[in-house]
Amino acid sequence: MENYTMLQFFEWYYPADGSLWNHFRDDSRRLKELGFDAVWLPPAHKGMAGDTASGYDSYDLYDLGEFDQKGSVRTKYGTKDEFIAAIRAGQEAGLQVYADIVLNHMGGADEKEVVMVREVTPENRNEFASEPKEIEAYTKFTFPGRGGKYSEFVWDYQCFSGVDYNASTQETAIYSIQNQYGEGWQDVLDLENGNYDYLMLSDVEFRNPHVREELKRWGEWFYETAGMDGFRLDAIKHMDPQFFNEWLDHLRGKYNREFYAVGEYWAPYDLHSMHEYIAATEGRISLFDAPLQASFFRASKEVEAYDLRTIFDDTLVQTNPALAVTLVENHDTQPLQSLEQTVELWFRPLAYALILLREAGYPCIFYSDLYGSQYTDTGNDGQEHDITLAKLEGLETLLYVRKHIAYGPQNDYFDAPDCIGWVREGDDEHETSGCAVVVCAGEDQSKSMRMGERHAGKVFVDYLGHCDQQITIQPDGWADFPVKSRSVSVWAEKRD
Numbered sequence: 059m060e061n062y063t064m065l066q067f068f069e070w071y072y073p074a075d076g077s078l079w080n081h082f083r084d085d086s087r088r089l090k091e092l093g094f095d096a097v098w099l100p101p102a103h104k105g106m107a108g109d110t111a112s113g114y115d116s117y118d119l120y121d122l123g124e125f126d127q128k129g130s131v132r133t134k135y136g137t138k139d140e141f142i143a144a145i146r147a148g149q150e151a152g153l154q155v156y157a158d159i160v161l162n163h164m165g166g167a168d169e170k171e172v173v174m175v176r177e178v179t180p181e182n183r184n185e186f187a188s189e190p191k192e193i194e195a196y197t198k199f200t201f202p203g204r205g206g207k208y209s210e211f212v213w214d215y216q217c218f219s220g221v222d223y224n225a226s227t228q229e230t231a232i233y234s235i236q237n238q239y240g241e242g243w244q245d246v247l248d249l250e251n252g253n254y255d256y257l258m259l260s261d262v263e264f265r266n267p268h269v270r271e272e273l274k275r276w277g278e279w280f281y282e283t284a285g286m287d288g289f290r291l292d293a294i295k296h297m298d299p300q301f302f303n304e305w306l307d308h309l310r311g312k313y314n315r316e317f318y319a320v321g322e323y324w325a326p327y328d329l330h331s332m333h334e335y336i337a338a339t340e341g342r343i344s345l346f347d348a349p350l351q352a353s354f355f356r357a358s359k360e361v362e363a364y365d366l367r368t369i370f371d372d373t374l375v376q377t378n379p380a381l382a383v384t385l386v387e388n389h390d391t392q393p394l395q396s397l398e399q400t401v402e403l404w405f406r407p408l409a410y411a412l413i414l415l416r417e418a419g420y421p422c423i424f425y426s427d428l429y430g431s432q433y434t435d436t437g438n439d440g441q442e443h444d445i446t447l448a449k450l451e452g453l454e455t456l457l458y459v460r461k462h463i464a465y466g467p468q469n470d471y472f473d474a475p476d477c478i479g480w481v482r483e484g485d486d487e488h489e490t491s492g493c494a495v496v497v498c499a500g501e502d503q504s505k506s507m508r509m510g511e512r513h514a515g516k517v518f519v520d521y522l523g524h525c526d527q528q529i530t531i532q533p534d535g536w537a538d539f540p541v542k543s544r545s546v547s548v549w550a551e552k553r554d
Contacts (some may be wrong), residue, residue: 059487062461063093063414064422065157068100068135069447070389071433072111072425079136079144083177086151092454093461095293096154096318098290098422100389102133102141106259109134113158113361114292115259117166118201119276120208122283125463127203128166130502152288152289156318157280161273162293164213167196172226173215175233176241183232190236193224197235197260198455208279211272219244220261231258239265248295248325257296263300281313288318291343295331299338306342307455320344320383320420324390324397326352329372344381344420347374350413350466351385351399358405361544362500365475369412379418379483386410387424393445404544407452407522408497411546414460415451415495416480417468421460427453456548459521463550465491471507476500480538483510488499493550494518496541504540513536518549528552 065081068528089097103122108128113135120125122138131137131163136144177188199213216237217382223230234242234256243255244265255261263269270410280286291302302321303385310317319342325331326348336345350373357364375382386409390397401409406427413421425431430449437443466483477498484492492513495503509518518539520526524547525540541547 059396060095061464062095062213062420063460064098064383064420065089065094065428066385066388066422067097068389069366069392069425069431070112070395071392071431071435071445072100074132074134074142076109076132076134076136078134079140083144083147086148086153089148090151090153093457094153094423096156096287097098097148098156098320099141099144099158100135101158101160101292102135102284103160104128104139106131115158115165116160116163118199118204119159119161120279121201121204125201125203125207126479127201142284145286149285149287154318156288156290156320157284157286158290158292159280160292161262162257162296163259163261164199164218166198167198167260168202169196169198169214170194171188171197171215173197173221173233174236175221176236177231178234180232180251182233183254183256184252186234187231193233194226195220195221195233195260196223196225197221209266209272209275211275215270217263218260219263219264220256221267222258233374235263237263239263244298245481246296246298246383246519247331247338255298257293262298262361264298270301270304273304273502277305277309278312281309288316288320291321293320294321294343295325299335303339303342318344320346322346324348326356326399327373330378331380332374336378338393344383345374346388346422347382347384347419349373350375350382351387351391351401354386354401354412355391355399356401357499358409362476364499365479365495366499367472367475369398369478375413382419383422384413384419385422385424386413387427387495388422389424392424392426392431392447394437394443397442403448405499406450407456408499408546409451410450410456411495411497411548414456415493415548421459423453455521459548459550461491461495463486463491469508471505474505477503477505479505479507479539479541481507481509484512490553493521493538493548494537495546496539497546497549498541499544501543502541504538506536506538508534508536513551519552520547521550522546522548 089530101113109130426447427450
């Protein structure tokens, strides 16, 4: 069985020049050669900010860069035709393509409506702070630029459970819409703020059966138009898990396709609620391992004070590896973003070794670590910051080792708080497979580990080039594998 790897093919600050789809199209064959098997693309639909929108501010799900709406035809990433061509190119190169979909909320409504609401307490959304009252809310979406093409469905206040702006008074608050589907929020698993159904903008009302049916129709249209292989599901902790059970079952049944799905249930310190979500969705959806990313962040900050032996404790990859998508960074955790929790540069190669060269989990590589990024934005301190994220040295080597060498039984040597290691013994399917990995947060040292008799007499070298010596595996399969301070070494059979 092959090792599979996903790439997140964007970062938050990717230039709004309409080039991303063509960039992926042109680089898809190289990505396959590097060892990638799947690519997650950002939202393709038009956002409320037009050609500068990331897509996470959904305006029109049917506008993939085809209609003159919100000040542009194309999206931030390109046109509809370019999006479709990029997917085709990726698939022809042998890549699975996952499309990011954002169904929790919508923004940029075309008309205001008079809506009956009750204001809620932000810290306890279940607590009403007002009696029912009327406000003017931006809740009517008619999509005049599209003119009913593909769908004539009009979204109005009955399609939303909450808003955060009263246009008549220009006041911002969290308002629960009082409609026929309930005066309170929908049931969600996350109990932060009492109930975390409401996240932002106009919150979609999944108790409305017309909404659910329209989103099924849209899902059919999206697949028949673009032909993606799976989905990344945004903000699922703010949605009733039964909706995605219904939605995915509908598409998988209609097209007799698996449609791989991975959800963003970002709960770095609440593994229990992630397991609850997996139970509620009965294993239909994989989840990003937010607790593991948080462990990487802490380890990179605490250095030798962090006990590396515990790095997988209370993580999804440890407790449910079949549904864990492991990662080091994403567009929300990168510098200056909403969930900023950036892993320090020195630890990033170590973290990638921990997700790429072990048996468990489905690793997802972040765009900036492969390509590098530069941008400027305002931080929480109110000051502008110039950010440079360099292309991560050694990442392509780690990808090579994952695809060609890191196979076979895994034996862990998690026996020192500042230095851990493991071996992959190799298998019969991959001729030169088998490697030893040492991760160190302390001083230079070495770790004695057993590769197995099948490697006896073989000469091993550090593929990352951090240690320049050669090691001969002893007749009993053991060897001492060096590693430099705050570094990682990947030892495998020397190639001619």
